Amino acid sequence: MAHTAAPSAPGHPPRVVRRSLATDLIDHEQALGYLLVAPVVILLLALVAYPFAVAIGYALSDRTLADPGVFVGLENFELLWENQIYRQTLRNTFIFTAGSVALRLLLGVGLALLLNESFRFRRLVRAAILLPWIVPTVLGTMAWLWMFNPNFSVLNYILVHSGLMEQGLNWLTDPNLALFSVLLVNAWRGVPFMAITVLAGLQAIPQDLYDASSIDGAGKLQRFRYVTLPLVMPVLLTALVLSIIWTFSDFGIVYGLTKGGPMNATHVLATLSYQTGLASGNIGEGAAVALTMLPVLLVLIIWQLRRIRRSTVA
Amino acid sequence: MTQDRQPRLTRRRVLAAAAPALVAPLATPAIAQGALKGTRLTILAGQWYVPETNTMLDQLAADLGRDSGMDIKIERFAGDELMTKTAAVIGTGRGADMAVGVEFDTYVYAAKLNDVTDLADEIGRTYGGWMDVAKATSMVGGRWKSLPIGQAPAAWNWRTDMFRAAGYEKFPDTFADLLTAAKALHAKGTPIGMTLGHASGDGRSTNYPVLWAFGGKEFEADGKTVAINSPATLAAVEWYKEIYQYFIPGTTAWLDPDNNQAFLAGKCSATVNVNTIYLASRTAAATDPSRKMLVENMDHALWPSGPAGRFANYNINVWLPFASSPNKAGQREFLKAWFSRGFLPKWTKTGQSYFIPQLAGFDREDVWPDDPKLKIFRELNKLNRLAGYAGPPTPAAAEAVNKYVLVDMFAKACTGQLSPRDSVAWAEKEYQQIARRRSRT
Numbered sequence: 001m002a003h004t005a006a007p008s009a010p011g012h013p014p015r016v017v018r019r020s021l022a023t024d025l026i027d028h029e030q031a032l033g034y035l036l037v038a039p040v041v042i043l044l045l046a047l048v049a050y051p052f053a054v055a056i057g058y059a060l061s062d063r064t065l066a067d068p069g070v071f072v073g074l075e076n077f078e079l080l081w082e083n084q085i086y087r088q089t090l091r092n093t094f095i096f097t098a099g100s101v102a103l104r105l106l107l108g109v110g111l112a113l114l115l116n117e118s119f120r121f122r123r124l125v126r127a128a129i130l131l132p133w134i135v136p137t138v139l140g141t142m143a144w145l146w147m148f149n150p151n152f153s154v155l156n157y158i159l160v161h162s163g164l165m166e167q168g169l170n171w172l173t174d175p176n177l178a179l180f181s182v183l184l185v186n187a188w189r190g191v192p193f194m195a196i197t198v199l200a201g202l203q204a205i206p207q208d209l210y211d212a213s214s215i216d217g218a219g220k221l222q223r224f225r226y227v228t229l230p231l232v233m234p235v236l237l238t239a240l241v242l243s244i245i246w247t248f249s250d251f252g253i254v255y256g257l258t259k260g261g262p263m264n265a266t267h268v269l270a271t272l273s274y275q276t277g278l279a280s281g282n283i284g285e286g287a288a289v290a291l292t293m294l295p296v297l298l299v300l301i302i303w304q305l306r307r308i309r310r311s312t313v314a
Numbered sequence: 315m316t317q318d319r320q321p322r323l324t325r326r327r328v329l330a331a332a333a334p335a336l337v338a339p340l341a342t343p344a345i346a347q348g349a350l351k352g353t354r355l356t357i358l359a360g361q362w363y364v365p366e367t368n369t370m371l372d373q374l375a376a377d378l379g380r381d382s383g384m385d386i387k388i389e390r391f392a393g394d395e396l397m398t399k400t401a402a403v404i405g406t407g408r409g410a411d412m413a414v415g416v417e418f419d420t421y422v423y424a425a426k427l428n429d430v431t432d433l434a435d436e437i438g439r440t441y442g443g444w445m446d447v448a449k450a451t452s453m454v455g456g457r458w459k460s461l462p463i464g465q466a467p468a469a470w471n472w473r474t475d476m477f478r479a480a481g482y483e484k485f486p487d488t489f490a491d492l493l494t495a496a497k498a499l500h501a502k503g504t505p506i507g508m509t510l511g512h513a514s515g516d517g518r519s520t521n522y523p524v525l526w527a528f529g530g531k532e533f534e535a536d537g538k539t540v541a542i543n544s545p546a547t548l549a550a551v552e553w554y555k556e557i558y559q560y561f562i563p564g565t566t567a568w569l570d571p572d573n574n575q576a577f578l579a580g581k582c583s584a585t586v587n588v589n590t591i592y593l594a595s596r597t598a599a600a601t602d603p604s605r606k607m608l609v610e611n612m613d614h615a616l617w618p619s620g621p622a623g624r625f626a627n628y629n630i631n632v633w634l635p636f637a638s639s640p641n642k643a644g645q646r647e648f649l650k651a652w653f654s655r656g657f658l659p660k661w662t663k664t665g666q667s668y669f670i671p672q673l674a675g676f677d678r679e680d681v682w683p684d685d686p687k688l689k690i691f692r693e694l695n696k697l698n699r700l701a702g703y704a705g706p707p708t709p710a711a712a713e714a715v716n717k718y719v720l721v722d723m724f725a726k727a728c729t730g731q732l733s734p735r736d737s738v739a740w741a742e743k744e745y746q747q748i749a750r751r752r753s754r755t
Binding site: 062064065066067079082083084085145148149150151152170171172173175178258259260261262263264275276278279280281282283285 | 397566
């Protein structure tokens with residue numbers, strides 16, 4: 001409890017005003033700042049930093065589910081690098097991410113431009129577009145599993161009966177096509193997010209700019225190149241970075257469709273980590289597989305945070 | 315939170331607690347009245363295919379709870395979820411007292427499981443002894459660390475009409491004959507199919523018997539020395555590569571449901587599976603003529619015999635009594651009730667050979683299905699061999715199974731990704747890396 005002398009009427013002694021700790025805190029901006037941030041910091045420490053530190057500890061040990069293990073330094077990473085399945089998985093993960101994000105970008109931006117136009121039932125279409133994003137991963141994956149089924153594929157039925165092909169494609173059987181198939185499903189799921197985010201960016205662009213550029217003689221392509229693209233770029237980059245992060249660490253689609261098969265052709269780091277750490281009980285090595293994602297994700301996150309900070313300052 | 319209460323020791327309680335030992339053990343699940351009152355027992359379980367077997371577990375828990383005053387809760391999870399939940403309980407020491415585990419769990423979690431050797435001995439005496447595969451599954455270092463629930467024999471499910479059309483009245487009895495039959499069936503447009511994808515159940519039960527039939531093995535008897543690279547393994551891979559060209563397309567992508575679907579749709583004339591295709595079809599036959607036709611034209615067969623003999627590999631379920639549980643007495647009371655004469659034979663009969671306890675004396679008991687098309691499961695039940703052979707089901711063997719090394723070895727050769735020799739060499743390298751990693755712990 002603090003006491004301060006408050007001004008009083010002439011001829012009277014100064015009045016003593018009792019100040020509470022809360023009042024003091026409110027007056028001290030710095031202390032109040034720390035206080036207000038504290039809950040978030042505590043949450044982050046407990047839910048993000050602590051598990052992350054534990055994961056690093058696991059990756060540097062030979063811990064199994066039943067044995068706490070001992071510190072082995074970087075041995076898990078060395079063993080992983082010697083392993084053909086791991087190297088194949090690493091390659092798959094990069095192809096999977098790059099391919100899926102490229103498709104999301106292409107289709108997402110295209111879709112956003114279309115949805116930004118006026119047409120009948122536009123609101124309904126916009127809502128429907130979100131379905132792949134809203135539907136639970138498992139449900140969507142099950143549907144695709146049927147569509148890729150070697151014996152009952154509706155895609156193959158269409159391809160064959162429309163005369164496009166003599167026989168259907170081995171969607172999940174051929175190793176290269178299997179990787180493309182899982183990538184395709186991941187992109188299908190991610191396109192609505194990209195489209196809706198970019199659409200929000202498009203709608204924030206003032207119509208005046210388009211009108212002005214039209215008066216200056218800009219065509220459709222030029223308006224897109226010099227007005228739309230620069231103004232939508234911040235939103236697009238944010239959606240892009242988020243897409244890369246989510247795709248790089250995706251588990252459900254690959255696990256649901258192929259469990260990493262055939263012959264590990266579709267294994268990504270998340271599925272291999274699960275297979276090694278939980279299914280096989282090799283927690284140390286499983287954590288090491290998962291941590292492989294860290295450098296890539298870290299670079300992306302730092303870049304994104306810097307960009308956000310720059311735009312906030314500006 | 316699970317807890318034990320320390321009851322006041324009275325003459326009545328002592329007599330009640332001693333009663334099971336004085337009367338015939340496992341004859342009926344006699345409960346130590348009051349000793350378990352107020353305690354809790356949480357059991358993690360999956361869903362067995364035959365619904366009545368799940369209901370019987372629920373009823374057993376309810377009856378035991380009522381008689382003992384123990385609060386028993388069955389928490390059910392789907393396949394992989396159960397494994398994850400069990401791993402979480404093992405890791406944290408909290409969340410459940412017991413779980414339904416699979417064949418490798420006993421070895422993987424041995425240090426975190428209670429010793430139930432005395433119970434296992436008592437159950438063995440009651441039912442004519444445990445089968446060797448049960449001992450191999452549940453005994454670690456000479457002690458029982460889990461109690462086997464049973465095994466789900468995987469048979470060759472085959473279409474008698476399609477085989478007959480291709481000139482076969484019986485299912486082939488040797489691997490050479492199976493290859494010849496596969497050619498004939500393929501020519502008739504009714505190919506067979508064996509799972510070569512990352513199917514957690516069928517991938518194993520389909521491919522390990524091929525390796526063993528040709529005399530191949532993953533490890534030496536010490537469970538540490540890798541033995542996969544041998545002329546016998548190469549012979550198995552070459553046989554597989556040859557028969558693969560007569561398979562229904564897509565088997566390298568098959569997950570567990572895919573062979574069922576192909577067989578049910580009449581696109582595949584034979585595949586390796588538990589009896590669920592038949593059981594499901596038999597149930598549906600009353601209302602669905604196509605299922606009725608299937609039931610009439612399908613049967614089950616033993617694995618063919620290879621140069622080294624006839625083998626099989628089945629999924630196994632065990633009761634895992636967690637050492638972290640504060641209710642050890644409750645675990646034991648539940649296990650006694652499960653293995654009691656009043657329950658286990660009935661449960662087995664109800665399951666129609668989907669899951670069969672690995673007790674030698676059951677061969678002479680009235681636990682077998684009356685349906686003639688399920689008779690073969692009595693013979694199949696004697697064939698099970700565990701992955702990791704010639705060693706025990708170690709964590710290294712479990713890791714090889716979970717990483718589908720053997721399945722992929724066959725698949726790589728079959729699809730031409732690697733030559734048979736190179737695919738065996740690839741598998742050897744994978745096995746050696748797994749063994750090296752596991753030798754650290």
